[in-house]
Amino acid sequence: MTYFLQLTINAIALGSIYALTAVGYSMVYGILELVNFAHGSVFMLGAFSYYIFAVLVGLPWYLSFLITFILIGIVGFAYDRLTLLPLRRTNQPKFTGLICTLGVSIVLQNLVFVFMGSNTRQFPTFFEGRYLSLGPFNISFIQILIVCLSVAIMVALSLFVKKAKLGVAMRAVAQNSMASEWMGINVNSVVSLTFIIGSVLAALSGILSCMSFRSLDITIGSTIAIKAFTATVLGGIGNLGGAVLGAFIVAMAESYTAGFISSDMRDLSAFVILMLVLLFRPNGLLGKAVQKKV
Amino acid sequence: MKRSIVSKIILLFVILLVAALPFLGVLSQYTQRIAIMCFIYIILATSLNLISGVAGQVSMGHAGFFAIGAYTSAILSVDFQMPALVGLLCGGLLSGLFALAVGWPCLKLSGGYLAIFTLGFAEVIRLICINWRSLTRGNYGLRGISRPSFGGYVLDTNLKYYLYAFVIMLICLFFLHNLGKSWFGRNLAAIKDDEIPAEAMGINVHLSKTIAFAISAFFAGVAGSVYAHFMTYIDPSAFVSDVSTTVLGMVVLGGFGSFYGCIASASVLTALPEMLRGFSEYRMLLYGFVLVIAMLLRTVDVKNSALGIRLQGVYRTVSGSVRNFFTGKASPKKGKGV
Numbered sequence: 001m002t003y004f005l006q007l008t009i010n011a012i013a014l015g016s017i018y019a020l021t022a023v024g025y026s027m028v029y030g031i032l033e034l035v036n037f038a039h040g041s042v043f044m045l046g047a048f049s050y051y052i053f054a055v056l057v058g059l060p061w062y063l064s065f066l067i068t069f070i071l072i073g074i075v076g077f078a079y080d081r082l083t084l085l086p087l088r089r090t091n092q093p094k095f096t097g098l099i100c101t102l103g104v105s106i107v108l109q110n111l112v113f114v115f116m117g118s119n120t121r122q123f124p125t126f127f128e129g130r131y132l133s134l135g136p137f138n139i140s141f142i143q144i145l146i147v148c149l150s151v152a153i154m155v156a157l158s159l160f161v162k163k164a165k166l167g168v169a170m171r172a173v174a175q176n177s178m179a180s181e182w183m184g185i186n187v188n189s190v191v192s193l194t195f196i197i198g199s200v201l202a203a204l205s206g207i208l209s210c211m212s213f214r215s216l217d218i219t220i221g222s223t224i225a226i227k228a229f230t231a232t233v234l235g236g237i238g239n240l241g242g243a244v245l246g247a248f249i250v251a252m253a254e255s256y257t258a259g260f261i262s263s264d265m266r267d268l269s270a271f272v273i274l275m276l277v278l279l280f281r282p283n284g285l286l287g288k289a290v291q292k293k294v
Numbered sequence: 295m296k297r298s299i300v301s302k303i304i305l306l307f308v309i310l311l312v313a314a315l316p317f318l319g320v321l322s323q324y325t326q327r328i329a330i331m332c333f334i335y336i337i338l339a340t341s342l343n344l345i346s347g348v349a350g351q352v353s354m355g356h357a358g359f360f361a362i363g364a365y366t367s368a369i370l371s372v373d374f375q376m377p378a379l380v381g382l383l384c385g386g387l388l389s390g391l392f393a394l395a396v397g398w399p400c401l402k403l404s405g406g407y408l409a410i411f412t413l414g415f416a417e418v419i420r421l422i423c424i425n426w427r428s429l430t431r432g433n434y435g436l437r438g439i440s441r442p443s444f445g446g447y448v449l450d451t452n453l454k455y456y457l458y459a460f461v462i463m464l465i466c467l468f469f470l471h472n473l474g475k476s477w478f479g480r481n482l483a484a485i486k487d488d489e490i491p492a493e494a495m496g497i498n499v500h501l502s503k504t505i506a507f508a509i510s511a512f513f514a515g516v517a518g519s520v521y522a523h524f525m526t527y528i529d530p531s532a533f534v535s536d537v538s539t540t541v542l543g544m545v546v547l548g549g550f551g552s553f554y555g556c557i558a559s560a561s562v563l564t565a566l567p568e569m570l571r572g573f574s575e576y577r578m579l580l581y582g583f584v585l586v587i588a589m590l591l592r593t594v595d596v597k598n599s600a601l602g603i604r605l606q607g608v609y610r611t612v613s614g615s616v617r618n619f620f621t622g623k624a625s626p627k628k629g630k631g632v
Contacts, residue, residue, distance in 0.1 A: 098409055103581075
């Protein structure tokens, strides 16, 4: 039982990281109906950027965070403007956008590979090795930090989407982009904003994830991509609360699989969940059935 | 009518030429290896072209089906001493069956579901190849896969295998080409353009996509078998996701739906990295750029841009003067000057 609870505690920390990543998928899909393949690469790029500034350049952590966020925000913005906007503007079929995000993902991953190599690096962390002992459980400080930070960000984000003017614009574009354009919303800047927010969140979760595992290599992006995507689909794609719920379910399934069956199988669990969801409930747990639009 | 006969003669001539190439002594052992890899990648690219290029459903899992075909064929050969052609069919059928199981849930929905799911699927297949040691020998790989033999005649040299791979490739290309031109191919093209009108015209969109996916996976499995019997040794590192990306890059560069374009780009993209050895680090980077730029070029109206019009003018002048040279007429421009 204690083992089970310990696994659950680990899963909650892991789920927070997945949730931060899944939200980015969900927002982009909600607005553009596009699976953003480059999301995983942005996750990895964020972690590398923090590593470069904090370790190789030697800046203090807060500056590294700041520079990384600005840099990744610019990457997200440029990525949308340079590659996806021309496709939208000329009404290209959907697969073009998909292939474009794939291409960007490969480019980002291999740029990092060319400059940084493929070896595993030790990642700096906060509260090195310190943890809270609650009876039989060990909760490391970094896990607590990750969960608190994620909860705070999720609350802030949902408030933003519900209350702020730009958040309302975002929801309007997701519902019907043409009608919202007629209502005077600048659709392209809303889309860019979505990409910036999604990319910065992905970068943040990349850094937090590397801090909790204390290692960094270029493959971390591709494994998180399928897990976060599973979380998004499971919760109902385009639904922020659903993405968070899905992230925790995926993390728990992964944690229990690794704990009770075999750690080789942990990456399989997300895949099995995705298969089951697509078979039995393609709209997700919290999603509504969407009418196909002509 | 006349044109189609001419193109058929040219096609036949090219086929005979490629078949005769190694006998002319112009191909070294090394070049023969590259040529066989070209054939394998041509099968992979044209089969992916069916589901991605013709039907517009992006699949990122071709490495997975390639691996299923290769491992099935290899295990049948090493553990059960089955002939290569049995392994070839079994490998193809098994990966087709896997594709049915994977494609049915994913292809119910449009959009990127298939892409990300197949990406995961290929990774799972690779993990299974690594971890199911009793069957696949894990990371050690399967050794001693026999070269195909027909009634005691073993295709032991690269030269003989070249012909074997070439014939298998021609059969695959024959099926894939005619399938693309059939009513089924036209249905897929309609689905690529827009699924809703295709459905309204009475096409069973979900079923058509799933069948196309299974056929595509079947041929990927066949390519896997050809690969396994050629290398005589396979391990999981040959089936990483880079293979899927490479094949998708070939389909995209070939024009995304163009059959012959696919063949050309598969040949070039297989041969080119072999020739530029020091370039290998940047190969995947190049493929990434190919994917992005090929998509962005669709947004530019090349034909009616300033450069396009000028190039067309140059082409017309050059082709006109070439034609005039052969027909013996003086070029109109020159005539005016003199």
